[in-house]
Amino acid sequence: MSQALRLTAITILFLLVLNPVSLAADNAQEDEPVIDVIGKVVDHDYLELVGGAKLYLPRIFMVNGEWYLFANTQSAVDTGEFERAEEGLGLIRSDGETISLDMSITSHLMYVWFGLILTLFITLWASRKYKKGVGATTEPKGISQNLFEVFFVFIRDDIAKEYIPGDKHKKFVTYLFSVFMAISFMNLFGLLPWGVATTADLTVTATLAAITFFITQWNASKDHWEHVFMFPGVHPAMRIILTPVEILGLFTKPFALAVRLFANMLSGKIMIVCVLGLIFIFTDIFGPAVGLSSSIFWVGLTALLYILKAFIALLQAYIFTLLSAVFIGMAVEEHHHEHESKVAAATDVHV
Amino acid sequence: MASVVGILSFNTGFAIWVLISMAVFLFFMGKYAVPHIVKALEDREKQIKDSLEAAEVALAKAEQISKDNKKAMKEAEVQAQKIRKEALEDAEALRSKKVENAKKDAGKILADAKQTIEQEKKKALTELRGEVAELAIKSASLIIDAELDQKKNKNLVDNFIKDLSKN
Incomplete structure (x- = not known):
C-alpha cells in the first residue's frame, strides 16, 4: 500500500517537473531571460487566477x-x-x-484586501459565536473556535498584557490582534501557487509600520516625551547628543519593523523562485535531460523551503505584532521618576 | 537595475489605499468584532474565578459543618455515657436499699417469731406445771386413797414442783 502511494507520489512529481521543463523549452526560443525572478515579486496590474489566467484590474x-x-x-x-x-x-x-x-487597483492591493477581509470575516464569525454565549458562558466548541481562541488569547495574554503595562493593554488588543491575523494571512497567501505575498512589498510593510508608529506616538505618555527631549537626571549638556539620537530612534523603530517583514517575505519568495528557476536554467544550459534529472532535487528543496516559509509566515506576523506591542508599551509606560533618585544615590556614593 | 529599484519602490497611491483599507478594517474590527470577544472571554474568566472562589467557600463551610457535627456527636456520646452511669448508680442504690429493707424485715419477722415462741414456751411450761401438779395430786390421792386436806396438799405439791423446776 505504502509502496503504491510512494510510486504515485513520484509519478506526480515527475509530471509536475516535466510541465515546466517543456514550458522552459518553449520560452527558450524567445529572446527573453529564461526566468524572470523579479517579475514574480513586483506588483502587477492583473490578478493571476488559478491556472495562470489573468484578471486585469x-x-x-x-x-x-x-x-x-x-x-x-x-x-x-x-x-x-x-x-x-x-x-x-x-x-x-x-x-x-x-x-x-x-x-x-493592483495585485498586491487585492491581496491586502483578501487578508483584511478574511481576518474580518473570521473575527466577525467568532464574535457572533461568543455573543450567542458559546465560549462566554460555556466552553468554546469546535476546532475552529478553539483555534481562534488560542490565537486570540495568545495575542491578548502573551503579547498585549505582557509588554504593555497596566490596564492600558486593553486599548491595543484590537490593533495587535487585527494586525497579527491580517499579516499572517497576507504572508500565507504567498504560499498559494498563483498567490502573492503582499507583505513582500515595501509599500505595504511601510504603511503597516507607519500605523504602528502613529498609534505609538498618539498614545505616548508624558514620560515618554520627557525621555525623548529632557532626560531627567542627566546633565543638560548631554541633551545635545542624546536628543537627536532619541528622535532618530523614534523613526528607526518603525523602519526596522517595515524592513524586517518586507525582507523576510521577499527573500523567501525569491529563494523559491530561484531554486525552481534552476530547473529552467539547467535546461537552458545543459539541455532537458540534465534539467529533468536535477529537478527532483530542486523540487525537494522547494518543498522544504515551503515548509520553512509557512513557519516564517506566522513567525514574522508574530514578530511584527510583538515589536509593535513592545514599542507601544515603551511609549505608554509611566516611570514615576525613579531614575532621578537612582542617579542622585549614585552621585552620593561617588562623592 | 531598474527592476531592482522596482522591488524597493514606494508607491504613494498604493500606500493611501492600504491606509484607507486598514482604517476601515480596524474600525470594523474595533467596533463589531473584537470587543464582543474580549468581553465574552473576560466574562468567562470572571465566571470561572467566581465559581472557584464560591467552591472554596462552600468547601470551607462543609468542613466547618462536618467539624460541628463531629463535635456534637462527641458531646452526645459523653452525655449518653453520663446518663448511663447515673442510671447504673441509681439502680445500684435502689437495689441495696431494697436488700437492706428486706434484711430488716426478715430480722423483724425472726425476732417476732422468737418472741412468740418464747411466749408460747412459757405458756406451755406454765400449763405443763399445772397439769403436772394436778396429775401428781390425783395420783397421790389415788395412791394414799385418803382425803387429805386439799389446800395443804396443793401447797406441798407446788413446793415440790418449784424445787423441781429449780433443779
Whole structure:
C-alpha cells in the first residue's frame, strides 16, 4: 500500500517537473531571460487566477490634478491618450506628462484586501459565536473556535498584557490582534501557487509600520516625551547628543519593523523562485535531460523551503505584532521618576 | 537595475489605499468584532474565578459543618455515657436499699417469731406445771386413797414442783 502511494507520489512529481521543463523549452526560443525572478515579486496590474489566467484590474490615477479611470491598462492604451512606459506598470500620457498619483487597483492591493477581509470575516464569525454565549458562558466548541481562541488569547495574554503595562493593554488588543491575523494571512497567501505575498512589498510593510508608529506616538505618555527631549537626571549638556539620537530612534523603530517583514517575505519568495528557476536554467544550459534529472532535487528543496516559509509566515506576523506591542508599551509606560533618585544615590556614593 | 529599484519602490497611491483599507478594517474590527470577544472571554474568566472562589467557600463551610457535627456527636456520646452511669448508680442504690429493707424485715419477722415462741414456751411450761401438779395430786390421792386436806396438799405439791423446776 505504502509502496503504491510512494510510486504515485513520484509519478506526480515527475509530471509536475516535466510541465515546466517543456514550458522552459518553449520560452527558450524567445529572446527573453529564461526566468524572470523579479517579475514574480513586483506588483502587477492583473490578478493571476488559478491556472495562470489573468484578471486585469482597473487603473485609477491622476495626472496633474486630472483623474482618470480605466477598466484596465489595455483600455487606457486603446483610448490613445496613454502609452505604456518601458518599465513596470507605468503609463505615460501621450503628451509626455507622467502620472503624479497612481491609485490603481493592483495585485498586491487585492491581496491586502483578501487578508483584511478574511481576518474580518473570521473575527466577525467568532464574535457572533461568543455573543450567542458559546465560549462566554460555556466552553468554546469546535476546532475552529478553539483555534481562534488560542490565537486570540495568545495575542491578548502573551503579547498585549505582557509588554504593555497596566490596564492600558486593553486599548491595543484590537490593533495587535487585527494586525497579527491580517499579516499572517497576507504572508500565507504567498504560499498559494498563483498567490502573492503582499507583505513582500515595501509599500505595504511601510504603511503597516507607519500605523504602528502613529498609534505609538498618539498614545505616548508624558514620560515618554520627557525621555525623548529632557532626560531627567542627566546633565543638560548631554541633551545635545542624546536628543537627536532619541528622535532618530523614534523613526528607526518603525523602519526596522517595515524592513524586517518586507525582507523576510521577499527573500523567501525569491529563494523559491530561484531554486525552481534552476530547473529552467539547467535546461537552458545543459539541455532537458540534465534539467529533468536535477529537478527532483530542486523540487525537494522547494518543498522544504515551503515548509520553512509557512513557519516564517506566522513567525514574522508574530514578530511584527510583538515589536509593535513592545514599542507601544515603551511609549505608554509611566516611570514615576525613579531614575532621578537612582542617579542622585549614585552621585552620593561617588562623592 | 531598474527592476531592482522596482522591488524597493514606494508607491504613494498604493500606500493611501492600504491606509484607507486598514482604517476601515480596524474600525470594523474595533467596533463589531473584537470587543464582543474580549468581553465574552473576560466574562468567562470572571465566571470561572467566581465559581472557584464560591467552591472554596462552600468547601470551607462543609468542613466547618462536618467539624460541628463531629463535635456534637462527641458531646452526645459523653452525655449518653453520663446518663448511663447515673442510671447504673441509681439502680445500684435502689437495689441495696431494697436488700437492706428486706434484711430488716426478715430480722423483724425472726425476732417476732422468737418472741412468740418464747411466749408460747412459757405458756406451755406454765400449763405443763399445772397439769403436772394436778396429775401428781390425783395420783397421790389415788395412791394414799385418803382425803387429805386439799389446800395443804396443793401447797406441798407446788413446793415440790418449784424445787423441781429449780433443779
